[in-house]
Amino acid sequence: MKKLTLLLGVLVLALGLLAAGCGGGKKAEKGQDPVLTKDELIVGTEPSFAPFEFPKENSKELTGFDMELIEALAKDMGYKKCTIKNMGFDALIPAVNNDNLDVAVSGFTITEERKKQVLFSQPYYKSGLALVVRKENADIRSIDDLGGKKIAVQIGTTGAMYAEKLKSKGAEVKTFNTSDLACMELKNKGVDAVISDRPVLQYFLAQGGNAYAKMVGKALSAEDYGIVISKKHPELQKALDKSLDNLKQNGTYDKLYEKWFGEKPAK
Ligand code: GLN
DSSP: OHHHHHHHHHHHHHHHHHHHHHHTTSOOOTTOOGGGTSSEEEEEEOOOBTTTBEEOTTSSOEESHHHHHHHHHHHHHTOSEEEEEEOOHHHHHHHHHTTSOSEEOSSOBOOHHHHTTOEEOSOOEEEOEEEEEETTOOSOOSGGGOTTOEEEEETTSHHHHHHHHHGGGTOEEEEESSHHHHHHHHHTTSOSEEEEEHHHHHHHHHTTGGGTEEEESSOOOOEEEOOEEOTTOHHHHHHHHHHHHHHHHSSHHHHHHHHHHSSOOOO
């Protein structure tokens, strides 16, 4: 009898090991999208968008609200590893659709136009566009003063789309690969104004940009950020939304929000 128990014990142990080896950290359910059962979540971002995604000082490692949020989400979803890949902002949606990335997290505004191409998670941050000019500029006080002026924007962004509409009022639009480069052009007097996301411009001003730049006028838009997912993976969208709910309930989301924005998220 003792022998039999021992034998059974060994068998159970062996089966357990086998299951762990096959299934990774998670248990695959029949018919489930394999993207949910692999060990590693591959995330794409354009990392010059502080405080959402940017390199740590003297390091290639990325940090920011988006980066810490997706790390926490990946963990909650059961992935063992969350790998971040850098690429141009306008390359992110194509890479998600080619399955080169599982998701893109890069301060993406949820727009109707993008929804034709990809799925979005539930909104995770309330944002909007704003206008920045040089400190000494006294004639641009709002968006209505941009006729005949030069505006810098980041390629493929909602700021670029907004500026496009101002062309009919005689504005000239210069496009840059990153928001940082657009602000640099303002410093170098190559443009009169920058249109970009308000929290990113606020962070840029607080980090020293206010030596030569200031924000003017009201917020230009109200936008929600979402995580980008391919239309091929609706189950991944559901799983992300569920984990976002979990992080909102267990306090992780609020903790990250307060860490990066110095205030509690608006309810
Ligand atoms: N929120 C803006 C957009 O989605 C800008 C994002 C970014 O530059 N990373 O277009």
